[in-house]
Amino acid sequence: MHHPFHRRAAAATTAGLVALALLTGCSTASPSSSTGTSSGSAPTTTSGATTASAVLPVASDPIVDTSTTPGLAVTQVLLEDNTDASGAAISDCLQVTISNTSSQEATGLEMFYTMTDATTGASESYYQALDGLSIPAGGSATVWFDGGSGTGHYAENAYSIYRSSTNEIDFTVEVAASGLQIATGTGIKSPGGAEQAD
Numbered sequence: 001m002h003h004p005f006h007r008r009a010a011a012a013t014t015a016g017l018v019a020l021a022l023l024t025g026c027s028t029a030s031p032s033s034s035t036g037t038s039s040g041s042a043p044t045t046t047s048g049a050t051t052a053s054a055v056l057p058v059a060s061d062p063i064v065d066t067s068t069t070p071g072l073a074v075t076q077v078l079l080e081d082n083t084d085a086s087g088a089a090i091s092d093c094l095q096v097t098i099s100n101t102s103s104q105e106a107t108g109l110e111m112f113y114t115m116t117d118a119t120t121g122a123s124e125s126y127y128q129a130l131d132g133l134s135i136p137a138g139g140s141a142t143v144w145f146d147g148g149s150g151t152g153h154y155a156e157n158a159y160s161i162y163r164s165s166t167n168e169i170d171f172t173v174e175v176a177a178s179g180l181q182i183a184t185g186t187g188i189k190s191p192g193g194a195e196q197a198d
Contacts, residue, residue, distance in 0.1 A: 062127050
């Protein structure tokens with residue numbers, strides 16, 4: 001005859017092993033084969049940028065860039081109707097295309113962006129060093145804040161205003177690179193929930 005205590009202890013041990021397996025086996029990243037896109041010359045990488053960790057809002061803009069040398073530009077900010085590097089439709093995310101019209105390679109790239117709920121006025125700001133990414137002179141690159149892996153894919157907060165609010169969300173984006181003047185851009189997520197890939 002089995003004692004009830006032994007059954008409870010065995011059940012607790014089994015539950016603990018299952019919980020451990022779930023914790024060690026889960027990941028917030030959704031693998032992607034997409035890489036940074038280019039126009040003219042391909043962006044280069046110093047290392048494979050794999051950023052699956054969660055990100056939290058920041059209280060202020062940490063970017064310090066006093067350069068007045070032009071050449072860096074934010075040419076597109078998408079929050080819906082997104083595409084991957086091949087042009088295929090993908091699920092909604094913050095997608096930013098950056099061009100470098102200067103005569104120097106854009107390195108040390110970093111981005112600061114703010115999202116604001118147009119109805120409530122609530123806002124959140126985020127900072128991301130664009131590790132592993134550089135843009136050659138005359139080239140461009142696209143980055144995705146989708147929690148995916150690989151060059152050009154960076155972490156996002158799955159609980160941000162962008163993901164949780166059904167109101168219009170307005171984005172301002174600031175991109176900096178070593179020795180180049182800061183570039184800015186804007187984008188809008190229309191009212192309604194997140195759309196899936198078409």
